[in-house]
Amino acid sequence: xxxxxxxxxxxxxxxxxxxxxxxxxxxxxxxxxxxxxxxxxxxxxxxxxxxxxxxxxxxxxxxxxxxxxxxxxxxxxxxxxxxxxxxxxxxxxxxxxxxxxxxxxxxxxxxxxxxxx
Amino acid sequence: xxxxxxxxxxxxxxxxxxxxxxxxxxxxxxxxxxxxxxxxxxxxxxxxxxxxxxxxxxxxxxxxxxxxxxxxxxxxxxxxxxxxxxxxxxxxxxxxxxxxxxxxxxxxxx
Numbered sequence: 478x479x480x481x482x483x484x485x486x487x488x489x490x491x492x493x494x495x496x497x498x499x500x501x502x503x504x505x506x507x508x509x510x511x512x513x514x515x516x517x518x519x520x521x522x523x524x525x526x527x528x529x530x531x532x533x534x535x536x537x538x539x540x541x542x543x544x545x546x547x548x549x550x551x552x553x554x555x556x557x558x559x560x561x562x563x564x565x566x567x568x569x570x571x572x573x574x575x576x577x578x579x580x581x582x583x584x585x586x587x588x589x590x591x592x593x594x
Numbered sequence: 595x596x597x598x599x600x601x602x603x604x605x606x607x608x609x610x611x612x613x614x615x616x617x618x619x620x621x622x623x624x625x626x627x628x629x630x631x632x633x634x635x636x637x638x639x640x641x642x643x644x645x646x647x648x649x650x651x652x653x654x655x656x657x658x659x660x661x662x663x664x665x666x667x668x669x670x671x672x673x674x675x676x677x678x679x680x681x682x683x684x685x686x687x688x689x690x691x692x693x694x695x696x697x698x699x700x701x702x703x704x
Contacts, residue, residue: 508690510690510691510692512692517696518696518697519598519680519682519694519695519696519697520637520680520682520692520694521694522691522692525689525690525691527689527690533689535691536691565635567637569692571690573690580624580625580644580684580690581625581690582625582627582639582642583627583690583692584639585629585636585637585639587634587635587636588635588636588637590635
């Protein structure tokens with residue numbers, strides 16, 4: 478089945494440690510996104526990528542890094558510079574039809590819950 | 595930046611009741627989506643509705659883009675409808691990013 482796979486479902490980070498969250502999609506979508514959700518809140522955009530080898534910062538990019546070496550994959554690294562990483566992280570993807578790509582619906586994975594030890 | 599406000603923030607219904615959720619946004623948008631987040635955190639697409647009206651079973655949605663609001667109707671509610679409903683909009687010329695409202699938390703009692 479086509480979809481978006483995030484792994485792991487649960488992740489624990491020690492102080493000073495970098496961790497990487499995986500996001501893979503087989504929907505043949507060009508655009509991919511990372512969002513963060515804090516308890517009782519809506520989602521906020523961390524990074525997004527319209528095409529391979531290109532990505533842009535979202536609203537809360539500090540302390541995070543991404544790469545987009547393959548169309549199917551958009552991993553997110555939570556670095557030690559992110560002082561409050563405990564949150565629910567959701568990856569999404571959409572088609573990107575040139576200049577109209579912003580009006581395509583986004584589809585979400587099941588998320589990764591990150592906690593600090 | 596664009597503001598997205600959802601109302602009510604919380605809603606408790608008896609099974610079988612109908613409800614209307616509202617989403618107001620402060621500027622023109624390229625895209626509007628309604629999502630249901632279940633208790634396990636999964637975010638389920640309900641509607642992609644930048645304008646007009648759509649129906650899917652017991653759910654329907656209407657967006658009036660010129661007046662900058664959208665409504666989600668839930669009829670004959672069931673306990674499985676419980677969860678948080680989010681409205682999200684994509685402003686023009688901002689790379690497709692979605693701006694989410696704070697959500698409406700719905701609890702349907704048997």
